[in-house]
Amino acid sequence: MITVFDLDGVLSRADTMATLIIARLRTRPWLALPVGVLAAVAAPATAEGELRPRCNRAIVHLALRGMSEDEYRRLARRTARRLASRPDNTTAEIVDAARAASAAGTCLVTTATERFLAERFLAEIGVSGAEVHASEFVFSHAGPSFRSHNVGRRKALAYRAAHPTGRLGRFFTDSASDLPLAELAQDVVLVGPSRRSVTAFEYAGIRFRRLG
Template sequence: MSAAPVVLFDLDGVLTRRDTYAAFVTRRIVRGPLRLLLALPLVPLMLLPTTRRQAGAVLVRLSLVGLSVARYRELARAFGARLAVTPRAVHADCVAAIHRHRADGARVVVVTACEESVARALLDGLGLGEVELVGSRLRRSGRRWEVALHNLGDEKPRQLQARGIVPPWETAYSDHAVDLPMLRDARVAVLVNPSDAFVARARRELPAEVRTVRWSA
């Protein structure tokens, strides 16, 4: 396994069309009238770059109020499994690319900011149960939930190396400039449905070969 070329895939915008965990959190909040009422003041803060991350963490905690660890895992797995069979939720081209790289002998790893229980259920539901996963993690401290690890930006290479997956990786797929720290250590960076600004920045900043792909749902 260690000798195999490593191919990395982001999840949101690459495998899925939208922010997967945000969809889970939103579903929880809108289905609870009190949760929805408490969440409304946070909406403007989600629109500001300086407060988005903190507001997002509060929304996550709010969405999980009252859940035991076992109940959370049950809901997370059900959501991921349901998403796997939701029409137009997943890029079939990405699923095909993962299978292709695995058939060529690559070690494929999905590296995502999505929480691992949701992401794992999604991968399993897509027939990608053998694909490795490095995601965000939650923990329950007393009666409240908190983000134990937000696997975003610079954290992705750190978490990969903590698992013995060291650069350079052969190929890395992403749709967003937040993944430049991960893309920077790839021999080939594949930008999925990128904006012109992302393409220009990637070609300016990355030492890797930069390719672009257009995937429809």
């Protein structure tokens, strides 16, 4: 039976993609204002809706404009190492569970974060060999843009496509955006959830237990 882990808020307490964007903005301070406006628009939006993902895509496109694939990967490696080296950024119980599931061949990590960044972070925390469902970039002279954004209902579609008959056992998540995937799980664990996420899961009638 497959154990599924969300990445941001679960395996990494910090948002991995947001951390990379902030690092990029330190070298592009003139972009802080437009990025801040987009972030302000996204903040009050519900996790289950389309407005927040749309704003997040716009932030990524704006902040990473003109970046080559090699430049992006260098920044992703630095970001992954930095996050993995922070002792307050991971929860040993969850990382150990992911390592055990990975060793058993039953670990799937699903995330809205871009694939290379997600895989580098997982390698840094010792979760190797996990199946990864993540967002994908395509690079051009204008920089990276999303080929696919693995968020919300897309996570559930990706899971069903990869495992049409496979059972989803335990699902670790922190966000109401993952409700479509949580509906497929036998056991849902909410990790440090916000009051809004708890309310959304209760309203959807999904039973869960809390961790943190």
